[in-house]
Amino acid sequence: MAKTALQFRHNGRDVAIFVDGGTNLLVALRELIGDMTPKFGCGQGGCGACSVLIDGELHLSCLTLAESVAGRSVQTLDGIKDGPNLHPLQRAFADNFAAQCGYCTPGMLMAAKALLDRNPQPSREEVVEAISGNICRCTGYEPIINAVLAAASGRARA
Amino acid sequence: MARHRGRGIASINYPIGMNLGGDPSQALVHSNPSGKFTVALSSIDLGQGMKSVTRQICAETLGVPVEDVYVDTADSDTGPHCMGSFASRGTHRVGNAVMAAAKEARGVMMEAAAEELEVNAADLETDGRGNIHVKGAPHRSISTKDVAIAAQFKQGKTISGRGIFLVPLSDVDPETGEMSPATCYAHACLVAEVEVDDETGEIAMVRMDSAYELGRALNPRLVEQQLVGGAWMGISHTLYETPEPYYPDPAHGPRDFVEYLMPGPGDICPHDIAVLERPAADGPFGAKGPGEMCANPVLPAVANAIFNAVGVRIDDLPITPEKVLRAIKAQGGSRPQQRR
Secondary structure, eight states, X not given: OOEEXXXXXXXXXXXXXXXXXXXXXXXXXXXXXXXXXXXXXXXXXXXXXXXXXXXXXXXXGGGSBGGGGTTSEEEOGGGSSBTTBOOHHHHHHHHTTOOSSXXXXXXHXXXXXXXXXXXXXXXXXXXXXXXXXXXXXXXXXXXXXXXXXXXXXXXXXX | OOEEEEEEEEEEEEXXXXXXXXXXXXXXXXXXXXXXXXXXOOOOOSSSSHHHHHHHHHHHHHTSOGGGEEEXXXXXXXXXXXXXXXXXXXXXXXXXXXXXXXXXXXXXXXXXXXXXXXXXXXXXXXXXXXXXXXXXXXXXXXXXXXXXXXXXXXXXXXXXXXXXXXXXXXXXXXXXXXXXXXXXXXXXXXEEEEEEETTTOOEEEEEEEEEEEOBOOSSHHHHHXXXXXXXXXXXXXXXXOOSOXXXXXXXXXXXXXXXXXOOOTTSOOOEEEEEEOOOOTTSGGGBOOXXXXXXXXHHHHHHHHHHHHHSOOOOSSSOOHHHXXXXXXXXXXXXXXXXO
C-alpha cells in the first residue's frame, strides 16, 4: 500500500512520518513516533485511554485518521510537563491517589487538561462531565474528580 | 409511580489467602555495593500498592530508610516464585516472605558491621537513617553503605536473604470434616442507601458508609484508595456488569464499552469509610490487607437496600432495571419496607 508523507507538530516539535492509508493517530503516535503515553484501550472510542489534544481540543486518537492532523498541533501526556516539573494536574493526581493501575491516567489527564484550559475553575459537575468519556476500573472516580478540583484551585503542590 | 429510598446492610468476614496446596510466596533481598537494597519478587502490583507495601516492610525489617529499598516485581524470570496477586493475599503472604528475607539479610549486614566495628553483632542497632551503631554509643557507627562495601570487597560476604511464607496445607478431619482454610480473616460492614424508581426500575446509589477491619493498615492512604475504588467495582458487579444482559441470544450481547455497562463518574456517591486496625498475629507487622474485601460487602448491602426500598428480593446479578420492574410487577406494585 502506498504510504503518505505526514507532517505535524507533536508536543511542540515538528515530526515527519510516512503512514499507510487508514492509519489512525494512536498507531502513528505509538508505533511510528514512539510516544507511548496515549494508551490503546478498546480501539473503538469507548474508553478514553487514547485521548490527546489536537490544536487544544480533546480527541480520541484511536478514532482519528492520522492524515487528518497534517499541519496541526498534537499534544499528548508526554508533552504536558514543564521540563523536569510535573504539570499541576499530574502533581494533583499523585497527591490525591488518583491512579492505581495507571492505564486510564494519560487519557484522564488529557481530558482534565482540556477542561481546565477552557474552564480554569470548573464545578464538580463540570469535572464529572469532562471525564465521563474516560473509563477507570480502579479508583471509583472520586479521587480523580478530587484531583482535578485540587489542581484547579491550586491546592496541588507546585 | 415514585422514587423510593431504601437502606441495606451487609457484614462479611473474608479469609486472607488460601491454603489449597499451601499458597506460598517467596522473596529475595540483597544489598548493592551502594548500601541500597533490592527486593526481587515475581508478585504483581496491579496498582493496589504491593510495591509500596513490600518496600516499607523490607525497610522496616532491615532498619534502613525506605528510600534505600527498591522492589523489582512482576518478572518470573528474575524473581522467585509467587502464587500470585489474588485471594487478598499480597500484603500477608508476600509481605511475610519479604520480612523473612529482610531478616536474614539484616543478620548478615549486622555481622559484617560487627566485624568492621570490632564488636559483637548483638550489641549493634540500626538507626533507620542508614547507619548501624553500638547500642548506647551512637558515635561508634558505620553507614550501611560502608558495611556493603566492606562486605563485598573486604570480607567476601553477600548481604542477602531468602524468604518464603507457607501456610501448611490443612488436613480435613475425616470424622467431622473440620479444617482450617485460613489463618486470619478480615471483616467488613457496609450500609448502602439507594433510590429505586418504580416506573423505570433504575437504581441510583445515594451513599455508602462502611467499616473495614483488616489488621494493621501498613499504608493507610493505599488502604483507603483500594477501599474507595473497590467499592465501585462491587457496585459495578451489583448493578451493571454482565456479558449477557440481552436476549434472546448472545449475539445481542455487549460488543464494546458503550454496551458493556460500568458505573461512570456521574454514578458515584459519597462513601464514608472507617478503618479499624486489629493487628493479625501472623501478619507482617500485623497486616492482613484489604484485597477483594473492598467489593464483597457492597453486593448484599445493595440487594438488601433495594428490598428495603421497593420490597423485591433479587438474587440474580446484576440487578438490572428490567429485573426490578419484573419483580415489582410480579408482586403487584412496589412495597416499601420500614426504614431502619
